[in-house]
Amino acid sequence: MDGTWNIEMESPLGRKEASLDIAIQEDAFTGMMRSDDLGEAEMENGSVDGNAVSWTADITEPMPIALEFDGTATGDTMSGDVKMGAFGVFPFTATKA
Secondary structure, X not given: OXXXXXXXXXXXXXXXXEEEEEEEEOOEXXXXXXXXXXXXXXXXXXXXXXXXXXXXEXXXXXXXXXXXXXXEEEOOEEEEEEEEHHHOEEEEEEEEO
């Protein structure tokens, strides 16, 4: 999972795109999420368990909200769901850049 990923996620405001810069550290990871629409946010609580991945990111654009990602990574692809606070749960997909 190390490296840069391009992620697309559905949201209440339509499809959003971002890049993820991920650094693996055993069964955990850190990184940054950057997007023209969502701003820049540190990826926190990054966890890897086999193919299962999860992390959180607190964005400030277009409004402050905590995003909670849960997904599966296989090779150069990743998919799953992102919980967007009270707005609900939406799907995401990502590919290694």
